[in-house]
Amino acid sequence: MERIARLIPLVKPFYTETSDPAHDWPHIGRVAASAKLLAKNQTLQLECLLAAVYCHDLVNLPKDHPERKNASTLTANRAETFLIEAGFNVQ
Numbered sequence: 001m002e003r004i005a006r007l008i009p010l011v012k013p014f015y016t017e018t019s020d021p022a023h024d025w026p027h028i029g030r031v032a033a034s035a036k037l038l039a040k041n042q043t044l045q046l047e048c049l050l051a052a053v054y055c056h057d058l059v060n061l062p063k064d065h066p067e068r069k070n071a072s073t074l075t076a077n078r079a080e081t082f083l084i085e086a087g088f089n090v091q
Contacts, residue, residue, distance in 0.1 A: 001050075002087070003086045006087060007082060011054050011079075012025060014057075018060065028054060058078045059074040059075040059078060
């Protein structure tokens, strides 16, 4: 889980510098706990699953924002940089 340890400080500011409680750091903790529970007894790479959890809301735009429909793509683009920096292979 070394890569997760490197990833967390890169992404955490996106969730701690928000006033939206639906997309804050405790939200990420709840999603991570749920993911770990669901992954129990499954054959998967938990580190990759947790990387997705930690990156899934990097770009959170208000519902009425004109770029809202692009939030997923914007999140994926931003996540790629952090995932590479943390040591994940994104190819």
